[in-house]
Amino acid sequence: MTERKKITLPYLFDKRARGEPITMLTCYDYPTAYLQEEAGIEMILVGDSLGMTILGYESTLPVTMDDMIRHAQAVRRGAPTAWLIGDMPYMSYQPSVETAIRNAGRFMAEASCDAVKLEGGREMADRMAGIVAAGIPCMGHLGLTPQSASSLGGFRVQGKDSARALRIVEDARILEEAGAYAVLLEMVPDRVCQIITERAHIPIISLGSGPHADGQLLIFHDMFGLYPRFKPRMAKVYGNAGEVILNGVKQYVREVQDRAFPQPEHGFSIKDDDYDELLGQLKD
Ligand code: KIV
Numbered sequence: 001m002t003e004r005k006k007i008t009l010p011y012l013f014d015k016r017a018r019g020e021p022i023t024m025l026t027c028y029d030y031p032t033a034y035l036q037e038e039a040g041i042e043m044i045l046v047g048d049s050l051g052m053t054i055l056g057y058e059s060t061l062p063v064t065m066d067d068m069i070r071h072a073q074a075v076r077r078g079a080p081t082a083w084l085i086g087d088m089p090y091m092s093y094q095p096s097v098e099t100a101i102r103n104a105g106r107f108m109a110e111a112s113c114d115a116v117k118l119e120g121g122r123e124m125a126d127r128m129a130g131i132v133a134a135g136i137p138c139m140g141h142l143g144l145t146p147q148s149a150s151s152l153g154g155f156r157v158q159g160k161d162s163a164r165a166l167r168i169v170e171d172a173r174i175l176e177e178a179g180a181y182a183v184l185l186e187m188v189p190d191r192v193c194q195i196i197t198e199r200a201h202i203p204i205i206s207l208g209s210g211p212h213a214d215g216q217l218l219i220f221h222d223m224f225g226l227y228p229r230f231k232p233r234m235a236k237v238y239g240n241a242g243e244v245i246l247n248g249v250k251q252y253v254r255e256v257q258d259r260a261f262p263q264p265e266h267g268f269s270i271k272d273d274d275y276d277e278l279l280g281q282l283k284d
Contacts, residue, residue, distance in 0.1 A: 007042050007083040007114075009137060009181060015042075015214075016203045022215025024205055025223075028054050028071045032220060033078025043205075044082040045117065045217065046072040048089040049146070052229075053221040060146050063089040065103055072111035085139060086113040090147045093118050097130035104131045104138065117184065119145035121171025125178040132179030140175035142168050143188040143209065155232070157187045165192045172196045172204070184217060185209040187234065208234025 015022050024043035027033050028050040036044060050071055051063035072086045086107030093100035100118070107113040115137035118124055124140075131138040143158040152158060159165040169192065172183050182203040185193050190210025197204040197213050206213035221227040222235030225242035255261035270278070 004037075004040070004081045006081045009083075012042070012083065012182070012203055022203055022205065024215055024217040026050075026053075026217070026219045026221075027075050027079070028220075030074040030078040033075040033082075035078075036220075037079040037082055041079075041082060043085065043215070043217075044075060044079055045085045045087055046075050046111075046113075047087045047219070049087075049219055049221075051089075053219070053227050059149065061090045065089060065092050065106060068092075069106060069110050072107060072113055076112045083115065084111075084113045085115045085117050086111060088116055088118045093124070093127050093131075097126050100127040101130050101134045101136075104136045105134065108136055115139060115181065117141055119147050121167070122174045125174050128175055128178040128180055132181075137181045138179065139205075140172070140180040140183040141186065142171050142175070142183060143186040145186070155187075157189065159188045159192050165189065168192060169196055169199070172200060176200060176202055185213065208232065 012022060022043060023041050024045060025036055025041050026047040026049060027036055027044045028046060033044065046068060048060040048063045048068065050067065051057040051060040054071070055063070055067070057063070068086060068089050072084065076084055086104075088100070088103060088107075092103040104116045107116050116131065117139040118127060118131075119141040121140075121142055128138050128140065144152065144155060146155070149155055159168040168185070168188060172185075175183055180202060182205060183196070183200065184205045184207060185196065186207040186209065188196075188209040190212060193204065193206055193209040194212035203214040205215040205217050207217040207219075218235060219227075219232075222232055223238045225231075225237055225240040228242065231237070252261065
């Protein structure tokens with residue numbers, strides 16, 4: 001395990017002030033969290049995308065707070081020093097400010113998260129302000145917000161015309177004024193992201209929104225070919241773990257069927273004396 005110091009808010013703001021890009025990935029389980037911590041990832045999002053990548057739902061909407069807490073706990077055990085963000089699932093914050101604060105508090109108390117994230121702009125400003133007033137750092141999420149994919153017309157780029165782009169620029173400012181410590185822009189045109197980043201006083205993180213943000217996020221399963229249904233254009237594939245696993249499992253199936261696995265080195269033996277004694281005892 002690395003000797004890295006705990007990532008804190010001042011660390012993230014200092015990096016932004018120095019113009020050094022912040023690294024962020026999604027993560028949902030202990031072994032992957034361990035590897036991300038080892039590799040030096042600074043911010044980890046336990047995204048409600050786990051509904052699709054881990055639980056196999058068609059969307060993120062069925063994900064519950066209990067699902068999120070269980071996975072966030074596992075990630076925290078693997079990544080003790082990363083800045084850990086719990087993603088607030090569908091209907092865990094939309095109904096009221098009180099619901100939002102209560103559920104944000106669960107991420108902090110039950111999973112040792114450092115912060116939470118919620119989707120939406122001006123319409124969520126009161127939830128953002130309530131969570132922040134409760135002492136919980138909260139990240140905003142604008143552009144493509146998967147919990148509202150239905151009303152946004154699907155998983156597509158947001159803010160392509162000037163009126164919609166202006167709304168995103170304004171929403172970013174409103175969230176910052178409501179107390180957001182950072183804003184994630186998902187699938188927003190690169191120059192719109194640049195305008196928001198230049199105007200902001202908080203870290204702006206890009207997911208498919210170009211190079212001008214203060215930091216970059218990718219969905220872990222997209223980067224390693226682990227989500228079979230589709231590969232978003234914004235995801236760079238850094239390795240095809242899905243193919244490696246598939247080939248390994250196929251080989252295992254063949255070897256078991258051919259009795260090529262297991263070999264003696266994969267098992268444990270009993271000494272001849274003990275074995276003979278056992279046979280004798282069984283005879284008695
Ligand atoms: O759930 C998630 O992983 C997210 C990303 C798409 C930003 O919210």
